[in-house]
Amino acid sequence: MNRLSFTLLAVLLGPITACSGLKTYHSELDNNLQITSETDSGSVFSSVRAAVDIHTVNPDCSTEYAGTVQLDEQSKDIGIPAGRSSYLVFVFEKSGIFSAETSTSYNTLIRPRHGYRYIAKVSYQENIYNVIINEVDPGNSKRRELENRGMYACRPV
């Protein structure tokens, strides 16, 4: 790619990236959340993309967008703060040749405990989506499935 092409590409992609409003989630924390995903639109004419938006939850229950993790066939390991709540928004975007792009989401509050691991299994198949999050006890590796908790469950401190 010559310099002119690179410049043109940068000029084109710059605003697109800037305007999308999405940023890749990055954290210096130890990884405590593993996410595996499986998506199938059920049609050769459409596809489904999955991602999770991570929001930190403030003591007054307001939220701040921290970033997005694109989900694909590879499992993703990320670190989210222990001892405080985060709000996870799993987004499923479906697009196709003969249909409009649609988006649906599964939202839940999570408050990881120190030392515990969390495993999220995300799926979208035949127009049904599912997110199952298990908490793994570090002592005995026992798993406990977490209930879905919406923002209504947040109590200001």
Place this chain on the structure above:
Amino acid sequence: MKIRILIFTAMSSILLHGCAGHMPQTADEFRTELPGAFLGKVEKFEVDRSYTDVGKSFQKMAPQCLDVRIKTTSQTNTSYQVIVTKWNPTVKINDQKAELHIQQLHEQGVLNVYEVPQNGYYMMVVDAIPLGKNSSQIVMYRSSVGNKALIKAIKGWAAGENIGCPDLTA
């Protein structure tokens, strides 16, 4: 999606209003009027769970999956349309059965010709009726076309499967 909503609205009108210009205003009216309606379907099957367990599954999953507001926009060279539909699930459990009512309230972009019940037009009613200690009959009052994912999800919930939520935008 827009087409689906228009088809559903038109179909609901054709299905249920009859000649008197009436839409069911209660779940009981829906149960009574749907069997004789065009494209109306009553589906029955059994599950190996008590009706209260089925009701608890409905109580867990319906608010999580069906209490949503869906906004659909469509644009052509000459028009721009926005349709906003609020889905309203209700779950009731008494000593005779568990019920799931699903209603759709068109908040924007759809002209409601007939009287609209408080939470919107009824689109589906599901009953879990006790057969034995650990078995129930599920009766779905629904349209015979469309809503495949919704029907599959509700059947899964009734059976106690961890099946997830239907994509109501699909």
